[in-house]
Amino acid sequence: MSLQQLSANKVFGGQHVRYEHQSTVLNCSMQFAVYLPPQVELGKPLPVLYWLSGLTCNDENFMQKAGALKAAAELGLVIVAPDTSPRGASVPDDPEGAWDFGLGAGFYVNATQAPWAKHYQMYDYVVKELPALIEKHLPVSDKRSISGHSMGGHGALICALREPQRYQSVSAFAPVCQPTQCPWGEKAFSHYLGAERETWGEWDASVLMAQATQHLPMLVDQGDADNFLVEQLKPAALQDAAKRAGYPLTSRLQPGYDHSYYFIASFIDEHLRFHAQALKA
């Protein structure tokens, strides 16, 4: 496992660095972005927030648009932003090039079906391979939290609910809360996981939450002017599951906000402080 640095930019006294590496679990070359705050120079390993982006994004959207790096610099948080799917000429895509499936739309699951299973193992990538790589090569501790937006909010929730021992806290912006019951999720899961819907539940945050025994601090923000709210996102399903499971979920409806990065930017500082508190506890 080696890392090739693609670029670096100084920002808020730290460094935004893009890397490329050969992923074993994804069978392809991958790029990701890291923000290293100025505190790396103090020599003490820093905690890491993993950020999972939404449909059509890659490693660059969050770093460029979220306005998160000022607070990360103040809080001494490393942020790692992976890509949203395997990439490359050998990786199969939606036959019609749709934006909600295939490239840019890995949905953070481990695919079981051909031709997807060879590359689309995004869950193992973001939960295991990438953190191992980060913790081997960069000045970070093994304290991890996870957040994301939309498809990436779904990803953050399922990672934290499936393997809570790996994370200190989880948050999400406008997550796909019940992918087994919405068009984006049904399309993706039927291809990646096959037609047997019983197998889908292990990748659905609302299903996983109902079974959760280990609880993490969890914060979810959702804008009420989000065009995808009713059909795709379904925050009530997660709230209901949390209530039934006694899971301490903080789920907020933010009046007037939509699905864009302008919404994320408006609340990302609160999320970073939420994670910093858990990571440094």
Added chain:
Amino acid sequence: MSLQQLSANKVFGGQHVRYEHQSTVLNCSMQFAVYLPPQVELGKPLPVLYWLSGLTCNDENFMQKAGALKAAAELGLVIVAPDTSPRGASVPDDPEGAWDFGLGAGFYVNATQAPWAKHYQMYDYVVKELPALIEKHLPVSDKRSISGHSMGGHGALICALREPQRYQSVSAFAPVCQPTQCPWGEKAFSHYLGAERETWGEWDASVLMAQATQHLPMLVDQGDADNFLVEQLKPAALQDAAKRAGYPLTSRLQPGYDHSYYFIASFIDEHLRFHAQALKA
């Protein structure tokens, strides 16, 4: 003069709105973006910061990437981001589609040469037509400041130096300080203004500064890891002119920063506070 709203996003309690309108001075349809902070609801007209973007940009780059809107919301500043050139099928472009001339590269001058003069009147657009439109239709005062990046930093400086009575303050990130003596400026000016180099000086910040009689608060930041620093940007020319003219220029070299929006993001809050102080004085 009428405005058509293209989109709106709530952000930091205010609104990011994109508009389209028919520009008289540019002879084409133009788009621009406005940030209206939450204080517009208090009913008192707010001061405006005009932001001029650099080569290849349009009205969206600053709003998405600068991370400026949190401070604008706190300070009660309206921000207006125009496009960087006239647009549309009838507008001539560089014959080879170069990124440093033509579309996306209006250089904020009033062109005098065919075929450019019919549309490329960006100075009159950003200094006169657009502020008149903004002040007619939006809840703003006639207190204006101006800032920009690279080509847009040049634009901000020449606007403020040519018509200081229209602005309260001016700042720039990595501005093209001496366009009459660098490749970007020489290419653009020779086309827009013609071969007579004597006419170019009225669009060169370092030349204008030497003649300045009315002084504004002026802040310039430049990264010392900027790839364009030596060949294109030449901050020393502006510093020398300021020294000779007795102009109170604050010009800072920021160690390690490059030409990207990561540099702008790192210092935009300081610039906004600088302008807010002048606008509210």
